[in-house]
Amino acid sequence: MPQQIKTCKRKILDDDFFTMYKDVVRELHKYDLRGKKIICPCDNKNSNIYKYLKDCYYDVKCDDKEWRNINYKNYDLVITNPPFSQVREFIRHLVKCKIDFIIIVSDVLRYSISKEKVNFGVKLYKGWDAQKFYRPDGSIKAVHCGWISTIKDTWGENEILERGKNGLDS
Numbered sequence: 001m002p003q004q005i006k007t008c009k010r011k012i013l014d015d016d017f018f019t020m021y022k023d024v025v026r027e028l029h030k031y032d033l034r035g036k037k038i039i040c041p042c043d044n045k046n047s048n049i050y051k052y053l054k055d056c057y058y059d060v061k062c063d064d065k066e067w068r069n070i071n072y073k074n075y076d077l078v079i080t081n082p083p084f085s086q087v088r089e090f091i092r093h094l095v096k097c098k099i100d101f102i103i104i105v106s107d108v109l110r111y112s113i114s115k116e117k118v119n120f121g122v123k124l125y126k127g128w129d130a131q132k133f134y135r136p137d138g139s140i141k142a143v144h145c146g147w148i149s150t151i152k153d154t155w156g157e158n159e160i161l162e163r164g165k166n167g168l169d170s
């Protein structure tokens with residue numbers, strides 16, 4: 001296989017950037033998630049997103065298998081840091097399944113949404129940045145990312161990133 005193709009393949013599959021607990025707390029504590037059935041489709045029990053939601057006694061399940069095979073009708077909300085290489089497909093899938101989400105995406109994607117270069121057809125809010133992630137070897141890597149959500153935080157801090165289909169602010 002030519003060197004260039006090998007390099008590309010490695011880059012695409014390098015999705016293992018694990019979220020820090022402090023980045024989860026900083027964003028998720030702004031939401032009252034009581035009574036919501038939450039699924040973390042790209043997380044196992046070691047995920048800090050899952051751990052935080054469990055620590056808060058929320059009704060949460062994690063599933064580190066295949067996000068495409070989950071029946072989202074059984075849940076009210078998706079919270080995760082999805083694989084960067086699949087993020088657009090992931091968002092379009094959630095929108096199609098009509099399920100709300102609070103997820104981490106790259107700053108490049110947040111910028112593209114804000115400049116209307118990418119459109120998911122739903123209202124999206126911009127949350128806190130998340131700039132550092134654990135790697136599988138335990139090291140920490142800086143990647144410019146941040147939270148986006150389809151629901152407004154309880155504190156009303158998050159600003160609108162995409163206005164959605166009808167362009168209304170409500």
Ligand SMILES: C[S@@+](CC[C@H](N)C(=O)[O-])C[C@H]1O[C@@H](n2cnc3c(N)ncnc32)[C@H](O)[C@@H]1O
Nearest residue numbers: 015016017018019042043065066067081082083
């Ligand atoms: C960016 S990492 C984040 C992991 C974890 N959610 C966190 O925040 O620490 C994305 C994770 O998605 C998992 N993943 C990759 N493809 C997946 C798929 N098709 N379905 C479910 N999970 C997947 C990978 O194992 C990877 O650990």
